[in-house]
Amino acid sequence: xxxxxxxxxxxxxxxxxxxxxxxxxxxxxxxxxxxxxxxxxxxxxxxxxxxxxxxxxxxxxxxxx
Amino acid sequence: xxxxxxxxxxxxxxxxxxxxxxxxxxxxxxxxxxxxxxxxxxxxxxxxxxxxxxxxxxxxxxxxxxxxxxxxxxxxxxxxxxxxxxxxxxxxxxxxxxxxxxxxxxxxxxxxxxxxxxxxxxxxxxxxxxxxxxxxxxxxxxxxxxxxxxxxxxxxxxxxxxxxxxxxxxxxxxxxxxxxxxxxxxxxxxxxxxxxxxxxxxxxxxxxxxxxxxxxxxxxxxxxxxxxxxxxxxxxxxxxxxxxxxxxxxxxxxxxxxxxxxxxxxxxxxxxxxxxxxxxxxxxxxxxxxxxxxxxxxxxxxxxxxxxxxxxxxxxxxxxxxxxxxxxxxxxxxxxxxxxxxxxxxxxxxxxxxxxxxxxxxxxxxxxxxxxxxxxxxxxxxxxxxxxxxxxxxxxxxxxxxxxxxxxxxxxxxxxxxxxxxxxxxxxxxxxxxxxxxxxxxxxxxx
Numbered sequence: 001x002x003x004x005x006x007x008x009x010x011x012x013x014x015x016x017x018x019x020x021x022x023x024x025x026x027x028x029x030x031x032x033x034x035x036x037x038x039x040x041x042x043x044x045x046x047x048x049x050x051x052x053x054x055x056x057x058x059x060x061x062x063x064x065x
Numbered sequence: 066x067x068x069x070x071x072x073x074x075x076x077x078x079x080x081x082x083x084x085x086x087x088x089x090x091x092x093x094x095x096x097x098x099x100x101x102x103x104x105x106x107x108x109x110x111x112x113x114x115x116x117x118x119x120x121x122x123x124x125x126x127x128x129x130x131x132x133x134x135x136x137x138x139x140x141x142x143x144x145x146x147x148x149x150x151x152x153x154x155x156x157x158x159x160x161x162x163x164x165x166x167x168x169x170x171x172x173x174x175x176x177x178x179x180x181x182x183x184x185x186x187x188x189x190x191x192x193x194x195x196x197x198x199x200x201x202x203x204x205x206x207x208x209x210x211x212x213x214x215x216x217x218x219x220x221x222x223x224x225x226x227x228x229x230x231x232x233x234x235x236x237x238x239x240x241x242x243x244x245x246x247x248x249x250x251x252x253x254x255x256x257x258x259x260x261x262x263x264x265x266x267x268x269x270x271x272x273x274x275x276x277x278x279x280x281x282x283x284x285x286x287x288x289x290x291x292x293x294x295x296x297x298x299x300x301x302x303x304x305x306x307x308x309x310x311x312x313x314x315x316x317x318x319x320x321x322x323x324x325x326x327x328x329x330x331x332x333x334x335x336x337x338x339x340x341x342x343x344x345x346x347x348x349x350x351x352x353x354x355x356x357x358x359x360x361x362x363x364x365x366x367x368x369x370x371x372x373x374x375x376x377x378x379x380x381x382x383x384x385x386x387x388x389x390x391x392x393x394x395x396x397x398x399x400x401x402x403x404x405x406x407x408x409x410x411x412x413x414x415x416x417x418x419x420x421x422x423x424x425x426x427x428x429x430x431x432x433x434x435x436x437x438x439x440x441x442x443x444x445x446x447x448x449x450x451x452x453x454x455x456x457x458x459x460x461x462x463x464x465x466x467x468x469x470x471x472x473x474x475x476x477x478x479x480x481x482x483x484x485x486x487x488x489x490x491x492x493x494x495x496x497x498x499x500x501x502x503x504x505x506x507x508x509x510x511x512x
Contacts, residue, residue: 001397006395006397010395013395014391019388019391021384021388022388022391022392025388025389025392026392026395029360029364029392029395029396032356032357032360032361033357033361033397033400035354035356035357036354036357036358036361036400036403036404036407037400037403039351039354039357039403039407041351041354041406041407041410042403042406043406
């Protein structure tokens with residue numbers, strides 16, 4: 001699900017559980033999740049370059065130097 | 066008095082542990098009502114242990130520099146027979162049946178335990194404002210936070226309520242209160258000091274370590290916390306500043322600093338440069354992703370640990386911590402896994418930043434002690450959330466697991482302390498301490 005979809009679901013669930021004070025923090029978490037998902041080190045199933053992270057290996061990701 | 070001062074006098078019988086312990090207990094009695102550094106004071110047990118220490122030392126059974134030294138434990142760390150509350154009513158009646166491993170090692174070294182210090186509930190915060198046992202207060206300005214989550218431990222050292230203390234550090238919780246209270250806080254490398262018998266926040270990010278009045282005191286305690294086979298005698302010699310290679314991770318970690326913090330930290334770097342250190346700029350390219358990575362990991366881990374009690378007794382958490390734990394339960398597994406990958410990226414980039422340098426140097430904390438209740442603080446670029454600012458400079462080395470230490474380097478307005486942070490190579494905490502000793506000396510001379 002997109003972050004927007006997640007946030008709508010989470011807010012609705014928080015309100016159903018009578019936790020309205022949770023709505024603002026969830027919005028803050030959503031911003032952080034957007035940032036996390038936008039990072040260029042994320043794996044993508046249709047990306048051509050293999051991304052490997054192994055103990056002792058140099059991790060490779062798009063943009064790695 | 067420092068451990069470094071007291072230890073040789075105790076060893077020679079010029080000072081008695083009972084007297085030293087009585088002085089610490091008097092400080093606790095005088096100051097704790099105002100500062101709320103301690104949740105539990107173990108006065109009777111401490112005095113008995115102190116008298117035993119004096120008897121052993123007089124009988125030629127001196128164990129080393131911690132023998133007879135009054136030490137406190139952050140109330141996440143088990144002390145046999147004493148409650149471990151984690152700063153929460155959730156654990157108000159929990160009594161430890163065994164010492165934590167770190168407690169046991171300090172006990173073997175002859176430490177005298179004076180009590181359990183206050184903390185941000187379950188270590189889930191950086192200000193020690195949210196505790197089931199009341200907020201703690203800054204020793205210089207009680208209207209301000211002492212930092213956290215090991216706030217009580219930092220107050221104890223800063224005010225002489227104990228000469229040593231054990232804290233924990235998941236995103237900065239040893240280094241932040243050390244910086245805020247003007248003392249030294251050492252976060253060893255991940256896994257160096259056992260976390261067995263310590264209430265967790267995030268097991269992959271939690272570190273156990275000491276706070277002390279000076280780098281030598283931090284070393285003495287750190288050494289005693291190590292497994293017996295890895296302990297050494299004496300204190301490592303300070304490194305020479307001439308030719309010491311220091312990397313400054315410019316960019317994100319220096320972008321949003323209080324004006325006084327920036328001025329004092331840059332002045333300290335300049336002092337080191339003039340003393341012969343070779344200072345170069347280094348990069349942590351994905352530093353701007355660290356906050357998001359850290360948040361998803363710590364939330365995911367905390368959600369697992371608190372799942373049952375959040376459902377069965379939510380009212381026993383402080384409101385702010387409860388809210389964060391409730392939020393934690395909404396983190397999706399796919400985002401947690403993304404954050405795990407990001408953690409590996411940051412670890413790699415910190416390693417790369419350390420290529421060719423002996424230590425990284427940066428502020429410990431972007432701001433001086435915030436007022437209790439503050440939501441934002443003014444920094445370069447405009448006001449920012451306190452929570453984000455408190456963790457900004459310390460969390461890289463929780464993600465990467467490198468050892469890091471905060472030492473005092475000056476003061477901001479109102480006499481509020483500022484901390485200078487050094488981070489070292491994996492597995493080389495002794496070398497980091499040697500660099501820190503040199504920097505501490507240079508700061509004192511520049512003083």
